[in-house]
Amino acid sequence: MQFAIAVFSAPEQASNRRALRFAEAVLAEGHAISRLFFYQAGVHSASSQQVTAQDELDLPRAWHEFVTQHQLDAVVCIAAALRRGQLNQAEAERYNRDGYSVQTPWELSGLGQLHDAAQSADRLICFGGP
Template sequence: MKFAIALYSAAHAPSSRRALRFAEAALAGGHEIVRLFFYQDGVHSASSNIVTPQDEQDLAQQWSTFVSNNQLDGVVCIAAALRRGVLNNDEAARYQRPAVNLQAPWELSGLGQLHDAIQSADRLICFGGP
């Protein structure tokens, strides 16, 4: 079964953790994740500038490791990311901003990538809110 997973909440929201646990369980069950799409506040989950207290789970790091280790397509919505200050090298240079906080394995792209993922997946599962 092919899954497309969309995340609408930041890394500190319980729903971000729920999405990650679901994604892990999907792969463990032998299923495929065609794309992870991080939209709205979900773009914060891809920021490399998040500092999590030592006694808490570092969800942003766990997401990054999960995407890298499984060589998944982790797409961050470019419009949502720019308005929240989540920039990769190209965008920081384009808008002359002093910091870059989006690196591999993440990729900035448009909403069309979500549409495309929905077309090629059997199921779209969205996570967001609390």
């Protein structure tokens, strides 16, 4: 079965951790993930600059390792990311900013990527949200 997974919650919220555990279970059970899509506060999951308390799970790092290890399609909503100061190198240059926090394997792209994922997957599973 093909899953698309959307993460709307920030890394410090329990639903973000549940999203990661669900994604791990999907692959462990032999299913596939067609796309991970990070939206709203979920875009902070792609930040290489977020610092997590030593006694907590570093979810941005865990997501990065998971996506890299499994070579997954991981998309960060560009509008939500820019609004929250999460830029990749190209956007930092475009907006004349000194630094950037979104790096490979993350891709900044539009909300249409979530629509495409929902259309092509057997199931769209969402975590967090308003």
